[in-house]
Amino acid sequence: MSEVTMRFNKTELRDFIEIHDIQRDIGNNRSISIDHAPRIGVNIQQQTIDAKYIKVDFSIWSKDRNTLKHKLAGIFNVDSPKELTFSDEPDKYYLAMVIDDISMQEASGRRSNGSIKFIIPDGVAHSSAYKRFDSDKNATREAGKMVFDLINNGTESAFPIVKVKHNAENGYIGLVNQNGTLEIGNREEADTEPSQKSEILLDFRGEKITNGLAIAAKNQAITNDRTEYIVGTAEMINLWERPHVRLKDLRGETKLHNYATSLTWSIPNDSTGSTGSLHDYFWWRQVFWSEANNQYGFIKVTVSDETGQFLYGVETFKRSLGSECEFNFLAGDGQGGYRILKRWNFDGTTTGDINPFNVAKGWSDLKRNDGKIQVFYQGSYSTFIIPEIEGKKSAKIHITIGAYRDNPIVSHMYLDELYYRKDFVPTTNDIPNRFPIGSNVLINSEDDTVYIDDIAKANEIVDGSQWLSIPPGKSKLELYFSSFIKKHPTVTIEFEERWL
Template identity: 55%
Template sequence: MSKFFRITDIIRPIGNKRSVSTDNAPLLGVNIQQVKIGEKEHIIKFDIKTTNAIEMEQLKHDLAGILNVLEPVKITYGDEPDKYYMGLPVDEITPENLTRWFQRSELKIIIPDGVAHSTTLKNFDIDTNETSAPDRIVFNLINTGTEPAYPIIRIKHNSENGYIGVVNNRAAFELGNREEADTEKYRDSETLIDYRGTNILKGFQNGTKGVAVTNDNKERLVGTLSTTSMWGRNHIELSNRGTVEKNRNNAQSLTWAIPVDSSGEVGSLNDYLLWRQVFMAAVANQYGFIKVTVSDTDGNFLYGVETYKRYQTLDCEYSFFTTDGKGGYKFIKWWYFTGTGAQVGKLDPFSAEKGWSELKRNDDRVQVFFDGSHYDFIIPEIKDKKSAKIHITLGALRDWPLVSHMYVDEFMYRKDFVTKSRDIPNRYPIGSNVVINSEDDSVYIDGISKVSEVVDGSHWPAIPPGKSQLELYFSRFVKKKPTVTIEFEERWI
């Protein structure tokens, strides 16, 4: 704010506003009914100095615009470099006119949440902060703040698991099913293809090029796929579309056969596809498409989705289509979005920061995930037809400019309801990542919001001031403990 004024003093009261509700005691004193700790108020005193009256009034207008906020913003002070506040100005600011070019005033800031936050997260990992216990993971935590901290707990599973319990002296929190066991016959899920993270490079090597089965099979699979790196991730891209024929779309593809499951069965009626893609156009006159399709054991198209930019606008399509049972295909539903990525990231579900997509099939029922919501459909034409191969196709339209950022980053295929005689189906497979965020009361599993996994009656974890322990419990049948990290902002009243 030095552009607008020179701060002469900052008044930060010790603690917060307090209100005490009482009623009369029978003989002496009062009974305390309630003690409420309110917000913080900061007073910033400052001088404004310019060279003339016109410059002074314009500076005041500019300052008013900066202070015109409708919700708390981050505030830092030079004498508290390790802390920040979330506040906003209140009341009017009336300057004292010492001269027309030199004025003095003060600004009142309210801190609604009533605390100062640490600027850095405090981190605890399983290697340095765990107390060994056979049936649980116990973290020894230190919160040097004066208020409870709300942790972000990251769990990477090293074996199958169906339950997560988080307990300390403040709260008990549960995900999944505590009673889930693996001592009976059951139908389980198996991750048969896992090219998440850096494994996408392995997926690129293992995939068969140029044999994709799509909804219409009209693409000329003559282009070149390659890998690139951006935003700290590896991507598969269409690096060369190849020689163009008039009015034809060139593309190239990767195909993965669904592996045989542990029971020896080939093909599947119960698919779960999870992948991450980027689809961001730099300008309106860029075009292209990504198709993710599934074919059956006879090599025929079953179902899939496509992300498509076909017009000289910023409008893009996300479409779900299936076989029509007659050798052709039919569109089931379209969704539309603005494919401009980081420029208006909230409008593009496939920006660099987002991009997670999933398809789930249970025989003739298919669930499609798009932009935070799930959509369910019944498709009679695919009933009893086993999925056999998965195809990813990246394509260009004619010789028109290609979408600047059109990538596939990660892919995972899980087969559900595999008949087995050991563990029952577990909701958290090997390699899955669970994030429990007490700051915003959210749960993410492999990048997908799954707050519905929280058991009724749970209380979100909070770390009390000082030294404390946080215990994590998992299913009894877990063979290898997960890798767990905990991080949180410290807070001061």
């Protein structure tokens, strides 16, 4: 079998070992619990399937065998299962780690023979590519539901990833197949309560952020700090395959003030012609990543009222030497000043998970219901009651990107996306639904998570639901939606096939 090669944890081993034999047994060991039947035979109480094991016989050849052994020991020294692939199964991988000793026998010359035993805790081989089914090609539509015809060529059940992009308002998603039922939202959610609905009045998601920059009023922001020197220039930049808005440059005359640029959007009239709002929801994505400890700067997302007074908002701020940054929730105090109601700290000099505004993440949202504000940070929500803003309508949304005096500016401070939704619009018959037009729902049975517009929403799962699996062979998966939905969403289903 010398032509077969092995790859473990992204390391190709063809340059280190020569494979002579691979022992991949048929299926896995089964443990069966029984008790005796009254007269003849036994009753099966339970069957469990154990982990999978793979044994690889190999040899190494080197003038310095001990150095090579140490290198191999480092490659196999992992604390959790990693991807294991063989060249004779290019369409499959295993999640494996080494078990038992890797014993070696010194042969003639510079060759040593040995064997490696891998344990595959989940007991299966996975397909290297996801199988995909699209609603446009693989589903039939009936009143209130969508039916997928699925094929799983594996020998074990697969765990689907379901992506739903809404083409109309919806409040409920139900998934049903022979293995279980999973419900998201509220099956009884109505769409016709008097005088309430949601309207997306500003939408600068994705590439549309360029339009947001074009139509925004420049350098007219109202923030918590009236001393900011907002005269800079905002420009577009493309990094990481997406557009961003940033502060173009840092001028040198701002030793005593914070030099900044800003974008302002008036909240448009709703469908009834009403201006302003007491019920806001806006979502945005930003990047805040400092490449050096001596860089400073801020991004502010703020809301002002009809009289031009600061109401509430958040700021992401690096104001000190080091790596510590702040994410502050602010609100007006009713006397022309402001209060910091909550401060979170994070490390802004890394792109890792401890920075919520790294390149791969950066999503956040604010929701207002008159004097109550809900703030999202790092996967959870905090709620604040602010009597000082009760009854004061939101009129404008502001984004301010700035430097801290004349210090070096944070390398990556960008606005990527933003959309604004007005809730509880009067004199209409539509109510705000969980899933507005354009919203995206991700239901992932691989890791048991639900995301709505990239924000975790486990609380939307209906009690008693079961995470779905796709049985081997041909099967059907039905999706149900709210009775009032006007157009079915676009749905994709993906899963890895699995084999014993």
